[in-house]
Amino acid sequence: MQLKDDIFFCAPPRTLMGIGVRHRLGPLLAHLGYRKGLLVTDTFFSQDSNWVDDYLKDAQSAGLETVVYDKGHADPTTALCDSATAELQAQLAGIDHIVALGGGSNIDLAKALCLTLKSGRPISSYVHDTAKPFDAIDLIAIPTTAGTGSEATPGTILVDAANATKVAVMDNSLRPKIAVIDPEYTFYCPKRVTGDAGIDALTHAIESFITEDSFLFARGTDPDPGYSGRHHLSKIYAKEAIALCGRYLEAVYEDGANQEARVGMAYASYYAALSYGSSGLNAVHGIAYAVAGLTHKSHGSTNAVMLPYVLDALIETRSDDLLQIAELLGLRGTPETVVLEVSKRVRDIVRHLDIPTNLADFGIHFDQLDTLLADAVQVRRLFDAFPVADKHQAYQKIILNAWHGRLASDPKK
Ligand SMILES: NC(=O)c1ccc[n+]([C@@H]2O[C@H](COP(=O)([O-])OP(=O)(O)OC[C@H]3O[C@@H](n4cnc5c(N)ncnc54)[C@H](O)[C@@H]3O)[C@@H](O)[C@H]2O)c1
Secondary structure (H helix, E strand, C coil): CCCCCCCCCCCCCEEEECCCHHHHHHHHHHHCCCCEEEEECCHHHHHCCCHHHHHHHHHHHCCCEEEEECCCCCCCEHHHHHHHHHHHHHHCCCCCEEEEEECHHHHHHHHHHHHHHHHCCCHHHHCCCCCCCCCCCEEEEEECCCCCCHHHCCEEEEECCCCCCCEEEECHHHCCCEEEECHHHHCCCCHHHHHHHHHHHHHHHHHHHCCCECCCCCCCCCCCCCCCCECHHHHHHHHHHHHHHHHHHHHHHHCCCCHHHHHHHHHHHHHHHHHHHHHCCCHHHHHHHHHHHHHCCCHHHHHHHHHHHHHHCCCCCCHHHHHHHHHHCCCCCCHHHHHHHHHHHHHHHHHHCCCCCCCCCCCCCHHHHHHHHHHHHCCHHHHCCCCCCCHHHHHHHHHHHHHHCCCCCCCCC
16 A cells, blocks of 8 residues: 555456457346447458457347447547448447457547447547546457557547647546457467557556656546556556566567467556556657657557656656566666666667667657657646656657667766
8 A cells, every 4th residue: 555545446347358258248248238239340350350250159149239340440540430430320229339349449449439429429529528427338348459458448549630649538438348358369469569569568557657646646626537647556557567568578579379478468468557547657658649640650669669768767756666667577786777777678678579769760850859849748648647847858858868769878979
């Protein structure tokens, strides 16, 4: 426990986790009284795998009617959500649940549809809507990457052509009612997706572990906050996730057939989500969204390129936490040296995953750094949760160090 904690913890009410648990979902949905659902997925799952057929068989045996929508794609847009809403509305009378099958992209699209299929409104109209809780269709999330943790979070993140960074719609009504973590879905996940999703999980675990404390977090007057700072409970999950990533992330990237590593990363991803899904995130994601806006590279890789430099900026304000992370990652040495080693070890992991370790190699030009800073600072909910006194100056320094690929522990040139 921590004396000053002010915990608000919110997680999916039901979690099914383990190899083969997907077959328990149909009977559970029927038992809970659901009758008609929409399955949101993409063509990999409907055409190149038998997982959609598998799901439909289980659902049908349980007496459920299911409509399939398979036009999801990586990094879904607000336009995709709105066109899917127009296309689907006529077929969905009596719908009482939506099932998302896929990576974070399909889960985010499904979350958005939980709102728009009910109201008929464009999804962008929810971005600044404060009339919460939103009226949303119940969501069941089945992640196939290990990963994003979107199956445990209150937000959907969509690309909006009108914005440089992605837009987010957040409300606890979007948190899935059931999370189904069946590691078997990830067994044949392509190497690139495995690496990018895996570093996303490590980022969630570390970033939520070092984020603003619950008793200092600016949650305003919101009685039902989506995110509200770190606390003892979120840190339990974060620590377990960091240790699992330390053991299995590079191993699963090296050898996707390593089933122990696949299962380990599925657990790590969900535990990380149980941490950040309540505590929230800060500078890594805040700057990464802006990097994605300029480069259009994957979510996991944009986090990866920033993570070491954000950790380096916290050597003073979060030294005790960095010591714990060092221990969880198996680093040995004196407290003074080991604190400096954490960002270096994380950068080695990023390199091992074949992701560029500095912003220049990532495709950002030096003259874009001011734009990057301005875009990153605008994501206020993440900026405000960065636990340093002068946040603007810290962001500036992090971005510059990330561009040069410069860590405090590097030999001076
Ligand atoms: N809402 C949230 O809380 C949250 C959190 C983090 C990330 N995200 C979002 O998640 C997205 C990234 O998700 P992702 O990393 O899971 O990848 P993804 O969902 O974008 O999928 C990438 C590709 O991998 C394929 N794929 C997925 N699982 C597979 C499997 N098991 N086997 C074979 N192919 C598979 C997909 O078909 C797709 O083509 C980003 O858009 C990001 O913004 C959302």
